[in-house]
Amino acid sequence: MLVARARVLGGQPPQTLGAAILVAPGSVLTCRHVLADANGGRTPEEFLVDFPDSPAADPAKATVSRSIPAIPGHSRDLALLELASPASSVPARWADRVDEPVVRVFGYPAGLPVGVWVRALLTDEVDERTGWRRLDRRGAECGPDEGRDTQPIERGYSGAAAFDAAGSVVGMVVVRTPPTGRAETWLIPSGQWQAVLSGSPRPSPTGRRPLSFAQKHVLSHALGNVPVLTTPEGRRLLLQTLPPHIRAVVPTHPTARLELFALLDTVLEFDEGFPILLATVAALAGPDIRAVATVRRLACDLGLLEA
Numbered sequence: 001m002l003v004a005r006a007r008v009l010g011g012q013p014p015q016t017l018g019a020a021i022l023v024a025p026g027s028v029l030t031c032r033h034v035l036a037d038a039n040g041g042r043t044p045e046e047f048l049v050d051f052p053d054s055p056a057a058d059p060a061k062a063t064v065s066r067s068i069p070a071i072p073g074h075s076r077d078l079a080l081l082e083l084a085s086p087a088s089s090v091p092a093r094w095a096d097r098v099d100e101p102v103v104r105v106f107g108y109p110a111g112l113p114v115g116v117w118v119r120a121l122l123t124d125e126v127d128e129r130t131g132w133r134r135l136d137r138r139g140a141e142c143g144p145d146e147g148r149d150t151q152p153i154e155r156g157y158s159g160a161a162a163f164d165a166a167g168s169v170v171g172m173v174v175v176r177t178p179p180t181g182r183a184e185t186w187l188i189p190s191g192q193w194q195a196v197l198s199g200s201p202r203p204s205p206t207g208r209r210p211l212s213f214a215q216k217h218v219l220s221h222a223l224g225n226v227p228v229l230t231t232p233e234g235r236r237l238l239l240q241t242l243p244p245h246i247r248a249v250v251p252t253h254p255t256a257r258l259e260l261f262a263l264l265d266t267v268l269e270f271d272e273g274f275p276i277l278l279a280t281v282a283a284l285a286g287p288d289i290r291a292v293a294t295v296r297r298l299a300c301d302l303g304l305l306e307a
Contacts, residue, residue: 002167004092005106007115008034008081008159009048009059016113019106019160020049021172025086029193030159031174032067032079049081051089052106052115060085066269077174078193092161094190095168098122103135103164103187105173107157120153120162122170122187132186135162135173153185162187192248211268215302220261222295228285235259241280246273274304 006020006028018034028049035047048059062081101122108115121136135153154175161169171187211219228234235256239247250266253259267273278299282292299305 002104002106002163003053003090004161004169005052005115006030006087006089007050007052007108008062009050010035014048014059016108016156017047018156018158019108019115019173020081021159021161021169022051022087022089022091023080024091026083027065028062028081028083028087029172030079030081031077031172033077034159035064035079047081049083049087051087053089054087057088060087078172078188092169093167095164095166095170098164098170098189100165103162103170105153105157105160105162107153107160107173109154109156112156118153118157120185122162127186130186131192132174132188133171135185135187154183157185211302211304216261216264216268219295219298219302220257220264222291222298223260223264223281224257226281226285226289226291226295229260229281230256232256234284235263238280238284239263241284242267243276246270246276268304274299278305 004022006022008017008020008028008030009015010017018030020028020030020034023029047062047064049062050059051057061084063084065080065082067079103120103122104117105120106115106117123134123136125134126132127134153173156175157173158175160173162171162173164170169190171189172193174186174188175183176186177183223229229238239250242250246267249269251262253262264274264277267277270276278292278296281295285292296305
């Protein structure tokens with residue numbers, strides 16, 4: 001039995017938005033765009049989640065715990081939902097590696113809100129920026145009787161778990177439509193987002209409000225005034241010195257200001273992210289440098305640090 005399947009519902013009356021993965025009894029992972037696309041690009045605060053493996057159970061209320069940067073060089077496309085009550089279904093079990101190229105995916109394409117299974121072929125093509133692996137949308141080489149005429153993997157499959165032959169989850173499906181207009185199907189290997197989840201504490205118990213774009217801009221500008229961060233080499237050294245679970249999800253940008261903004265925006269996703277960042281900057285630049293003191297003072301004013 002393949003477990004961990006989940007469906008996200010939204011709107012009034014509730015409509016199927018897409019697939020998700022039960023990663024813990026009280027937590028569900030999906031693609032951020034699955035949530036945002038249903039609300040004009042903005043992520044609503046509350047959804048319903050149900051589970052095909054527990055059809056008799058009522059849908060559970062769920063709130064967005066966080067949007068998670070997926071991998072370097074790509075937009076965020078992971079969202080973690082916290083359930084109001086633990087699910088009666090069984091959470092995912094993970095595969096350490098992918099031994100076979102054929103995977104099974106359960107998604108919710110248009111016209112099939114109850115969901116449907118498909119088989120797909122995990123190709124050798126890897127996106128150099130993201131580490132995502134491409135999925136053959138029709139799995140034409142799945143076998144003589146499997147996948148040749150199967151339902152294509154399209155909108156409605158984003159956020160779905162990809163299962164190997166043993167029923168373990170090897171990754172999460174992402175369906176994207178680039179400017180060319182032709183849908184592309186990718187797999188985020190489970191190792192990428194497992195590392196993010198295991199290193200990402202839940203939102204701070206202090207109830208700190210998220211910073212606005214303008215506040216982040218001011219703080220990243222202050223970081224840019226620290227001498228060690230004015231050169232590409234210094235910024236690269238800072239990134240290399242951060243803990244691996246944070247370093248692995250910092251996006252890259254060609255300009256210094258955007259690079260620092262992306263770095264700050266990422267570390268703020270972690271409860272201890274900013275204190276770690278500031279301690280690292282201070283260690284590289286010297287704690288008594290005026291620019292570091294300015295960053296610390298501003299962070300205190302914004303509630304990121306205790307005065």
